[in-house]
Amino acid sequence: MKIPLTFVLNNQETTLMIDPGQTLLEVLRGQGGMTSVHRSCEEGECGACTVLLDDEPVNACLVLAASVQGASVMTSEGLVKDGTPHPLMKAFTDELGIQCGFCTPGMLMNAYALIRKAGDTELTDAVIRKTLEGNLCRCTGYVNIVKSVKTAQKLKMAGEWW
Numbered sequence: 001m002k003i004p005l006t007f008v009l010n011n012q013e014t015t016l017m018i019d020p021g022q023t024l025l026e027v028l029r030g031q032g033g034m035t036s037v038h039r040s041c042e043e044g045e046c047g048a049c050t051v052l053l054d055d056e057p058v059n060a061c062l063v064l065a066a067s068v069q070g071a072s073v074m075t076s077e078g079l080v081k082d083g084t085p086h087p088l089m090k091a092f093t094d095e096l097g098i099q100c101g102f103c104t105p106g107m108l109m110n111a112y113a114l115i116r117k118a119g120d121t122e123l124t125d126a127v128i129r130k131t132l133e134g135n136l137c138r139c140t141g142y143v144n145i146v147k148s149v150k151t152a153q154k155l156k157m158a159g160e161w162w
């Protein structure tokens with residue numbers, strides 16, 4: 001038996017028919033068509049499926065989709081505005097914080113939340129590394145990811161952000 005799930009997905013009210021046992025990861029990738037939400041360990045270890053749930057990063061593989069009824073969910077598709085990549089995405093590209101890209105959407109969502117919360121407080125390497133420790137990357141060695149987040153924060157402070 002399917003049940004309706006109504007929630008806000010990337011700022012748009014959305015209703016999807018779901019199986020009660022489906023995870024948020026399965027629903028976002030499947031019925032929701034949000035293929036940036038990557039599926040890997042499915043046990044909360046890799047961070048590839050990170051999305052924002054009411055502005056807080058969560059591993060979508062550990063969330064029951066039915067539990068997000070009425071909530072707001074943001075995926076990295078929601079960062080793009082009128083076809084233009086978000087400044088955070090640009091920073092990751094410019095600073096080579098992306099290689100194969102498998103970890104990147106989840107990394108972006110965690111970084112987005114971190115930068116937003118930091119306000120005018122300049123992020124240190126230690127804080128960035130601690131925040132992103134649950135987002136595993138096999139390619140970059142993290143140095144360029146940390147640079148990307150710092151550059152993105154500078155763009156935000158310069159007003160180049162949405």
Ligand code: FES
Nearest residue numbers: 040042044047061
């Ligand atoms: S797929 Fe969710 S944390 Fe790895």
Ligand code: FES
Nearest residue numbers: 099100137138139
């Ligand atoms: S860029 Fe390949 S896993 Fe991070």
